[in-house]
Amino acid sequence: MHGLNPGGYTPGSSDGSTDIITSPPVQPSPITYSPTPTHDSAGVGSMGTFIATEQELLRVSADLLLAATSLATELAPIQWIQSPWSHALFAIELPSMLAKLWHVQQGCINAGVSYFKEEWALAHKIDVINVPKINNDLLGGGHNPYPVTPILPSPNHGSTDTGDIVKPIFGTPTNPPRSHTTPFSPTPSIDCTPIGSKQSLPAPSSLDAMAKRMQSSYNSGLDVVRLEEYVRADGHKQFVIYLPGTQHWNPVDTKNELDPSANFGALTNMHHVPTQHQVSNILMKHNIGSHDHLTIVGHSQGALVGARFAEAKHNFHVDGLLTLGAPLGQEHMPDGVRVLSIENTDDFVPRLDDAANLQTPDWLTVQAHSQNPHGHAWFAPHSAAAYEKTAKLVDQSANRELLIAKDQLLSPFSEAKSGHVTFYHLKG
Amino acid sequence: MTLLNNHLDVTIALVTRAQPSPTHWNGQAAQACRDELEKLLHQLRSLKFEMALLGLIPA
Numbered sequence: 014m015h016g017l018n019p020g021g022y023t024p025g026s027s028d029g030s031t032d033i034i035t036s037p038p039v040q041p042s043p044i045t046y047s048p049t050p051t052h053d054s055a056g057v058g059s060m061g062t063f064i065a066t067e068q069e070l071l072r073v074s075a076d077l078l079l080a081a082t083s084l085a086t087e088l089a090p091i092q093w094i095q096s097p098w099s100h101a102l103f104a105i106e107l108p109s110m111l112a113k114l115w116h117v118q119q120g121c122i123n124a125g126v127s128y129f130k131e132e133w134a135l136a137h138k139i140d141v142i143n144v145p146k147i148n149n150d151l152l153g154g155g156h157n158p159y160p161v162t163p164i165l166p167s168p169n170h171g172s173t174d175t176g177d178i179v180k181p182i183f184g185t186p187t188n189p190p191r192s193h194t195t196p197f198s199p200t201p202s203i204d205c206t207p208i209g210s211k212q213s214l215p216a217p218s219s220l221d222a223m224a225k226r227m228q229s230s231y232n233s234g235l236d237v238v239r240l241e242e243y244v245r246a247d248g249h250k251q252f253v254i255y256l257p258g259t260q261h262w263n264p265v266d267t268k269n270e271l272d273p274s275a276n277f278g279a280l281t282n283m284h285h286v287p288t289q290h291q292v293s294n295i296l297m298k299h300n301i302g303s304h305d306h307l308t309i310v311g312h313s314q315g316a317l318v319g320a321r322f323a324e325a326k327h328n329f330h331v332d333g334l335l336t337l338g339a340p341l342g343q344e345h346m347p348d349g350v351r352v353l354s355i356e357n358t359d360d361f362v363p364r365l366d367d368a369a370n371l372q373t374p375d376w377l378t379v380q381a382h383s384q385n386p387h388g389h390a391w392f393a394p395h396s397a398a399a400y401e402k403t404a405k406l407v408d409q410s411a412n413r414e415l416l417i418a419k420d421q422l423l424s425p426f427s428e429a430k431s432g433h434v435t436f437y438h439l440k441g
Numbered sequence: 442m443t444l445l446n447n448h449l450d451v452t453i454a455l456v457t458r459a460q461p462s463p464t465h466w467n468g469q470a471a472q473a474c475r476d477e478l479e480k481l482l483h484q485l486r487s488l489k490f491e492m493a494l495l496g497l498i499p500a
Binding site for chain 2: 102
């Protein structure tokens with residue numbers, strides 16, 4: 014707390030500690046506010062201890078003012094005429110009493126300043142804060158991290174495919190999206206080693222095909238990222254990167270970049286998980302420029318990493334994102350990224366963030382009960398194999414919004430020539 | 442005299458009322474405030490007693 018030093022009145026208590034109000038004042042004098050911090054027990058905010066309410070300080074100050082007024086009005090001339098002796102005695106005592114009241118009142122005011130100055134300063138700053146300007150300064154303009162999300166027109170998916178077990182989700186979630194627009198640069202310490210390649214690969218023509226290729230990333234038992242390269246009809250390159258999910262469920266931080274500790278990092282937004290840098294490194298190895306196009310397919314943590322990569326500032330042009338079983342309720346996709354999220358209703362992972370995905374014209378979330386390939390194992394609905402089957406269901410759906418989303422995601426590949434694939438092994 | 446007596450009583454009541462509530466303000470500063478107001482109350486009551494003793498106001 015800050016001490017009060019009103020002129021000749023020296024704060025100080027018998028135990029040597031300083032405080033706002035301690036001993037009787039001699040004469041009222043102009044207040045000198047000393048900013049020297051002391052170690053009063055009134056550590057509001059610093060130690061989380063409750064000390065005072067602002068209203069109580071104001072009440073005490075107001076009552077003291079009333080008492081001082083009450084005393085001062087007694088010295089009116091008419092009162093002197095009525096009882097001069099008593100008022101003479103009263104007048105002798107009055108200055109010291111008024112001075113005392115005045116000092117106590119000033120002490121209350123200074124205590125209030127000491128306790129609440131941060132809140133008052135903050136309130137003032139909030140009044141004058143210019144959010145659009147700060148956004149512009151921080152983000153370089155053009156990108157608003159909190160856009161107004163239009164509510165989609167009333168869905169009529171039931172009219173076209175009644176009984177469809179694949180259900181697009183509509184509406185606007187209540188959670189404010191986080192922003193992950195912090196630019197990052199690739200870290201050379203993270204190694205991405207190509208471990209194989211294959212030529213003459215047909216472009217994916219369905220979500221099922223993408224999910225199958227996603228699932229194949231798990232087959233080797235290694236942390237494998239798959240990068241496909243095609244040439245579009247317009248001559249530009251179209252890349253697809255497949256990011257697998259958590260490969261090991263050891264709660265202890267391992268060397269593996271796809272372990273639960275990285276999940277925690279991604280979910281809590283503590284830092285860019287290493288795989289984002291690995292994605293960037295892989296793309297740079299292929300000389301992918303801003304004129305080339307990139308589609309990301311991710312399962313579980315891989316989808317979370319892919320979403321964060323799509324949100325981050327870099328020179329790569331991400332135009333599509335297919336996510337399988339990922340908690341993306343806190344994510345916000347920039348304009349121009351077509352996102353299709355598939356979630357199994359019996360999979361707990363998409364619900365880990367306790368929030369529904371943001372629904373925008375460019376982002377559609379589809380839910381369906383998993384076609385569990387491994388019986389009733391509790392984790393089976395989250396497996397890539399389960400999502401492969403769900404993707405097949407989504408492909409079969411006749412839902413209008415779903416067809417549009419699917420078409421937008423797959424259209425870059427419709428006229429693409431056959432390409433080739435490179436596999437990368439991730440090493441921490 | 443009656444007026445002054447009432448005035449002192451009102452002032453004493455106001456100062457008593459001005460004491461910080463222990464539930465809404467605690468710590469050293471609040472205790473110092475209470476101590477000061479207690480001394481002021483004592484001063485006011487002493488004044489009232491002296492005046493009554495001198496017969497300046499009714500006891």
